[in-house]
Amino acid sequence: MLPQTANSPGLQNNHFFSTDKCFQSSDTRLNTNSFFYSENSTMQKFFQLNPHRSMKTQGSLRFFFARHGERIDLAFGPQWIEQAFDRNGKYRRINLNMPTDLPFRPSKREFLGDSPLTEIGQFQARLTGEALGYEGYKIHYCYTSPALRCIQTATQILAAQGLEKIVKIRIEPSIFEFLGWYDKGLPSFVNFESLVSFGYNIDTNYKPLLSLEKLQQDENYTDYYQRSFNVSKYLSNIHQNEGGNLLVIGHAGTLEVCTRQITGMPVRPYAEFNATIRKVPYLGLAMIEKEAGSNSFEIQGSVIPSLGHTSNFNFDPMALKL
16 A cells, blocks of 8 residues: 655645545645644643643543534535546545545545535534633543544544644444434445545554444444443443543434433433434534542533534626626
8 A cells, every 4th residue: 555644745736536546645634734723832721721621530531422524415415526526536626615635445436425524524623622622621532433524523623632643533333323324234434544544543453342344234223322322331431440531523313322321311212312413513512521439420511612604605706797
């Protein structure tokens, strides 16, 4: 496999995606200062001002469950692939909200089931990481769904706190969304080798609760609750002695199913479950906390301001001539 180096070219006219190459020309991994208005030294001051939030305390755990950022397929529709890739497999963004580069995949069609973030999606993640930092919440550990959009979201949140090279991303298949929505089977996810080559700081030594192969393809929604409850308990057991702040990036349902039972609440009826998760926006965030000496988690109120913005429409300046 051809290595991706620190000198990989950035924005230029020859972005490519070809099955006879093992990576794309990429600056995404080098672009961790994009949209970042705070120097690391400034962020460190916020951590120092809030040691009770930024430092690990034995027995005290905080989970920050968040949905990924804006995904390109929902922003532009599934036709984005045919529009942005030419017949030779060369990628060029056709809208400024499309990513400048994409990690290598054997086929461009794999992006259909495993969408990347838009540029706005990455910006949303940066704002969220900054906001957590401003409140003194330094991320100590990071877990994500295997979906590319979740890995990208985690990377940007960590980068906003200057931690993208310090805190490794642990990919946990149990965090993936409800499999009942995937009647044609799981998407094809980017493999570890390609993620690392592209510059993502992946913990390749992490042993997940469940491998992708062991995910139950025919699960119902109560199975989804149980799978998510199991992973919350699993991560809690891993970190309960040392404590810390755990970032968990998943999907709209993650905030509900990963917090529900571990905070002592019952599984919702399906209609209520479905209605609840539809209210979770991009980068919706929920925190649960277990204080030292306590045996139970409690869900907390908003720890950072919510993230809202209007939608932009495509603009053709030639319309001014009509």
